[in-house]
Amino acid sequence: MSNSTLEQNEVLSKQLQSLFKSQNTRNELYQEFDIAFKDYLSGNCPAEQYHSICRIVTEGFQEVSVEIQTMEKNMTNALLARTVRDLQEAERKKLQEIQILTVQSKESDKDYDETIREHQERLKEVLETIQDIMDELREEMAGLASLVC
DSSP states (O other): OOHHHHHHHHHHHHHHHHHHHHHHHHHHHHHHHHHHHHHHHHTSSOHHHHHHHHHHHHHHHHHHHHHHHHHHHHOSOHHHHHHHHHHHHHHHHHHHHHHHHHHHHHHOOGGGHHHHHHHHHHHHHHHHHHHHHHHHHHHHHHHHHHHHO
């Protein structure tokens, strides 16, 4: 393997490591939001505090998204860049479904039950897509690790 190929693989490996770190941050933000939302619904979190947490989480999502978009643009492998784009699109859909579910959960109207189930099913599908993409990226990372070492 030539030095330039080895260097490209090392760069790609570092890019994927950064992506996993950013994705982990995004997951932590979702957990923070989920905890705050449940506390808000149960009355354990005042509305003002909940809205403050939502603002912080939203800013965090935006930062992570910009980081990942930058990684995608700088990715040295076009196929992996496309996979990162697919991840971003799936994450956008996930956020959209969670926002809809959040609003409808607060309504707690029986008329929303079927709609909520539909959105929960869509969210489940999006989560499976995200998992598949992350598995694919992990496999790529493992392959690169074996080439770099």
